[in-house]
Amino acid sequence: LSWAAVPVALAVGALIGVATGALVAYVGLPPFIVTLGTYTAIRGAAYLAANGTTVINSKIAFAWIGNGYAGPIPWLVILALVVIALSAFLLHQTVLGVHIYAVGGNPQAARLTGIPVAGVLLFVYGVSGLLSGLGGVMSASRLYSAQGQLGIGYELDAIAAVILGGTSFSGGIGTVFGTLVGALIIAVLNNGLTLMNVSFYWQLVIKGAVIILAVMLDKLRTRGQST
Secondary structure: OOOOHHHHHHHHHHHHHHHHHHHHHHHOOOHHHHHHHHHHHHHHHHHHHOOOOOEEOOOHHHHHHHHOEEOOEEHHHHHHHHHHHHHHHHHHHOHHHHHHHHHHHOHHHHHHOOOOHHHHHHHHHHHHHHHHHHHHHHHHHHHOEEOOOOOOOHHHHHHHHHHHOOOOOOOOOOOHHHHHHHHHHHHHHHHHHHHOOOOHHHHHHHHHHHHHHHHHHHHHHHHHHHO
16 A cells, blocks of 8 residues: 555545446436445455455555644544535535535426536535545555455444434435534444443444434424425
8 A cells, every 4th residue: 555545546436426426317326226236336346356355554654644643633633624624615605515405405496497417416426436535545544454344334324424413315404514513423422332342233223223213303304394
């Protein structure tokens, strides 16, 4: 692993995201099924690429990305704050952000108002893939290694975080700050359960219950707004 892996990982992540978005935007496949399918396929490809083994990082400079500090602050925290700030600015201070909310809320209505729905979807999926690649780079750097099973279960944490943060499953509702709060809640929950020596399998049960409860609350909120 070296610095050259960083742009490659970001580019591959973005391309996978755009390809996934194209299946949704142009073929009309259900987003959840498409993302689940690509997730499974890429997971298998990662195993094949590494021959089922762990790729050890011997580059100290690369490991510095995930383990270095700027004074008392870890670089990972600084990077996360930069991503949060840029995302919040994009969603709340730009025309593109307005288009993203419109497409998320009602794609048909957005198309009738002249918003390029397909282009917005490709952009959002591409950025999602790019940030997934960035997350993979940070994890590999911090752990001094890369492996096919790295990140298993993170998708559950991500879903739980955005729902707990107020993002609606029906689309068009959600904020970056809310998602940050949801992520912090999940992180505290994970750490708390681990410190309490709760079995990993029971942790999955608890997080699944949290997701179901959050979706139920979202449905009740949406139903209340529509009446």
